[in-house]
Amino acid sequence: MPQLPEVNVLIVDDLPENLLALEALIRQPQLVVHQAGSAEQALALLLDHDFALAILDVQMPGMNGFELAEAMRGTGKTRHIPIVFVSAAGSELNYAFKGYESGAIDFLQKPLDTHAVRSKVNVFVELHRQRKLLKEQVAALQQARREQDALLGKLEVAHSELERAVAMRDDFISLVTQELRTPLNDLYVQTQMRKTHLPSGDSPAFAVSSAREMLDREERQIGAMLGLIDGMLDVSRLRTGELTIHPRPLDLAALVRRAGTSHAARLEAAGCEVTLDAPASVQGVWDEFRIDQIISNLLINAAQHAPGQPVRLSLSSGDGEARLVVRDHGPGIAPRDHERVFRQFERGTPLPPVPGLGLGLYIAQQAARAHGGSVSLDSAPGEGATFTVRLPLAGTP
């Protein structure tokens, strides 16, 4: 059985022998009896402890029991303590306690009747314990309620995140389907056309020059589809935290020049004149494939989202890091979208629409972070966009 909580009782009498006798009478386990020889001593004790009951001798020199009760009534902390007055037989006890809020006022007459004293004390002590227990239960209930509310809040957040994830997945699937459908459809039409002309063998499609053109186009379409699939694979790898990098000593200046060359045709087709400003060599330890992915995504973005405008690539190094800046002069990105465009599947809504999944910047950022670096954006509408890639020279931190 759990032990009963300890309870304090105050007894006040100017005669020490009365205090001793009363304490002996009411003593019981888990009951702490505090003795006061005067009203002043009693007031000091009342401030320090939480009492279940105060037993006050009415006749005391100085402040008497009734006056002490009035003083207790005046203080919030003691206003509710039940009081039992002890007085000599035949003395006046119908003192009016206006405003004494507990209402729990009782009287005992000297000589004290053992049974009456014990039963009164027991009633008040038990009442106090019940009240205390109730208070604890209410506090526990309130705490449980707060925890429940907090949990509910978390559940609501998780639920709306889930809804957002499901909506995003659906958007993503329809986007991928559309994006894959265009090049596939094109390839299908071309294949059908060649099949139709095959029996006669005289289609211009079979002439060497047209065949080369066709192969180039098919290569581009297949490349676009492979790019899409690679992007999707990267995203699922990133989700499972598997964007692994294999850093090796590397010359970033050479890599930037190679990337510029390999995207030259695409940028030229988009009307973007590219200038490169790079030192002869910037040595560091990085994953070549991932760094190439970062540069490629930024260059392709410039071609797609800032066509017809010059693009400047500048590479520099210092303070233990390499900095690559890709600056274009396209429509730019509003500051409110700066953070959003780096999230997966987040895209702008340009007119006319530009193909894409909204993965390029996300993958670039994750790849830079895997190296302990970052990609940041500085742009305003109509003022072009400046992407800065920072990479520690030593590779992963």
Ligand SMILES: Nc1ncnc2c1ncn2[C@@H]1O[C@H](COP(=O)(O)OP(=O)(O)OP(=O)(O)O)[C@@H](O)[C@H]1O
């Ligand atoms: N250089 C830029 N100028 C203006 N807007 C840009 C530029 N680069 C990116 N953006 C905006 O940021 C969005 C997100 O770019 P991100 O590269 O992540 O995706 P995407 O280019 O739309 O598609 P993906 O790269 O997957 O083919 C773009 O849709 C575009 O609105």
Ligand SMILES: [Mg+2]
């Ligand atoms: Mg992109």
